[in-house]
Amino acid sequence: MIQNVRLLNGNFARVDGYFYSFDEATDTMIQKTDDGTLAFAYPLDTPISREVIDLTYDGESWWTMEHISGTASDGFVIKRWIIANFVMVLQQTFTFATDSNDTFESDAFAIETYETTITNFGQETNNQLQLLQLTPDVFAQITAGTTLFLGPSTKTFPDDGFVGQFLRVTASSTNPATKTVTLTSNKSVGFTNGDPVVFSKHIWLFNQNFLQETGTGALYKINLLDGNILSRTKGGAFKDIDASDFVDLTDVFDVTSPLNSFNLPSYLIFIRTNNLLFIDVLDSQLTTSLSSIQNNLSPDTTEVYPVFDLAIEGDTLFRLQKKFNINGAESSESTFNYQLATFKPFPTAIALSAVPAIIPADSNSTSLVTAVVTDQYALPYIQTPAAQITFETSGGGNDSGLDNPGPKDLFQGTADVTYEAGETAGLVTISAEVTI
């Protein structure tokens, strides 16, 4: 039995140690602690009639997805909400109703969001912002009309300063050379260097259909400001997606790791069966860069447990599920609860091979046993300091055994050991255990 947040609805987000979920039965966004205790509740200013099937928070706004009707292929709506005066206030509604162009049917979307900090020009009554920490391709996402959300401010002067205040500003133009943004008006709130900035650029949604071609799967890119469709990418990988999110993986992977090249701020992630797939949205090809195996598989591997929503905190992934595989035992709940996963690589598999696989019992023959340790990305597991592996045998003939079974360091995810034949024949099983 796994019970933690105990949500009634298959949507959630994680912010500052709390979980949030929309409940259409009470027209409320609830805020819960890890053990399901209600911490607070925000009434909606506009009632919703259908269950929210996906929720995401972009640093300023809360985004929800609902089906238009009881028939999923009729389409869906995506809404933007903010908390104002203890109430969830609806800001925008984008309706994607099936029409002569598209058959809209989706259960998952993500908001392309970037976070950075102010590096200069934060002061009030100034219409500029310098954002030096953004990579060039992320800075290029800021265009005229892009809305940036600044804060909380830590500026303590003049007088009482602006501590804790937020400000929503709009970009007028940019200078990529200096990574400076000119705003449409002067800032009314002052900020200091290091204060946070977030901005959202696109909505990415997973449609079951490409245009009117049903059952093919497609990834749609939507302008977040006006809801216009910017592109459609056909692909079976985008079909049957129930959970997705957007994640910044900068600094997640060690520099010595083969995953180092994936330290990018712009990943669209989504659960496809029991894999978490990664797409760098700044790559125009929208190819799948990474795939991470997830343990939402039944112990007998015959059933993939649905993941209803994803939430992210740092390098931790929270998967919202009703069924779980806990140490090889199935657990089923009436409410929605989360199971943890991590973006950080860790060993998930050890593949052992012996060459030759059979040797005579002559007290002289040997076989080289090689272990390849891979992580959830199916890449060789590499860490600094090196992880260690220990080999063991069971069975085998008299006087047979391993030469230097360890513990020994893994090198590039691999290690080997020599098995020496004994005097008598016998079946031997060789196993290995990795300690990180």
Next chain:
Amino acid sequence: MPVNIEINDGNFSFGPLNGFFYTVNKQINSLLQIEADGTVVNTFPVTRSEFRNPILELHYDGTFFWTMEELPSTLGMVIKKWRLHPHKTADFPNAAVSEFRWQDEITLLNLPNIKYQSEAFCVEHYHRTIQGVANQGDFTIKLNEVTDIDLGDVLYLGPSDFAGFIGQEESITVQGINVATKDISFFKQGGLDSSYGPGNDVDFQKGLWVFNDHSFSGTRDDRGTLIKFDYPSLNLATIDTGAKYSRVTAADFDLTSISFVRDFVIMKLNLNTTTFDLESSLEANLVDANKFDVLKVYDLISDLSNNLYYKLQQKETTEDLPTGTLTTFDFTPDYNFQTQPLLPFVNSTGLRFEPTRFAITGASPKSRKFTVYAETRDQFNFPVLGKSIQFTNTVANEGNPGIPGTMDPAVDVTNVSGTARSEYTPSSTPTDIILDIKAQVL
């Protein structure tokens, strides 16, 4: 102690006598005066009207009681005004209260542009006191405060504690207000009927606020509306629309604020502000022990002077503090109240981790320690400063056995952002273990 007043109907209020609760019992068609342990000390039969449906709310404004019920055949709602009768006056100084008498009623009939569906309303009323002495025959009285009083308002004076006029009450209609001297002038043939001593009560009503589940769309749209009807004119004075006003099951007015219950929270609207911005919203312990079902509040008493709400419920969840075990008591078909303090206390603690690494083994160097942050919030969801938080970690039953790590410091005090922190250092356990990390307020 969850069982207290054990009343049969989902309505209650304070009343003219301090320390007692009042409820309208539809079965015996009476107003009951009860003690906090449920003992009925007096019964006042309903006269000049009758109840046709369950009484959804009962309010007392210092002079009158008010009830709300549905009209038959879903025609709408009706709010009725009542008074304990007879009351002592100069003409009837020896009267003794014997009945709960109907005075007036406001019928909210469904119309093409609005459907009325409500469980909550409140009476905007204010309480003032006599300053000095008001003598029989006077045409002016001095009050402690004259804000919110307008020309034409009816002020209800008494009961008097002035010798020779004990218990007597009367009403006057305001004709003049001197803000500087806080004098109220009025015309009444012969002046005041009775004399009143310092601190004697003066009460008046300004209007009725009705929480309707639907807006002025003519449909049952669940958009919610808060409507003010002036009283006694019953003119529609103000409307504010928003779903926060739908699903409201209980409301009350006290001092200058309307408090209302909507599912999990009690929200407060201060009428001194010119907008309809909420003054506060608090999480009101209205969740079942299963942590997801909402517990309904049937009526609410707002006692802001004492920083307390009284919530009338049929179910109540309490926590055994030593163990943290939650238990939901079900009183059905009775109703009892549960108190909810307005003074801030730590209501929740959320944990987050930096770096958020959950797989740590014994071979890990000490550099793999991580920091646990506890974010403490009060019932208003504001950070709580200066609370000592104890961090513990234990090996969970779900995983392998092992030795838990250490938390340093074991106790930290929350900062201005409500955050306390502790660093976790792994133990020497060489296998994967699952930890339960807790932060508890000391």
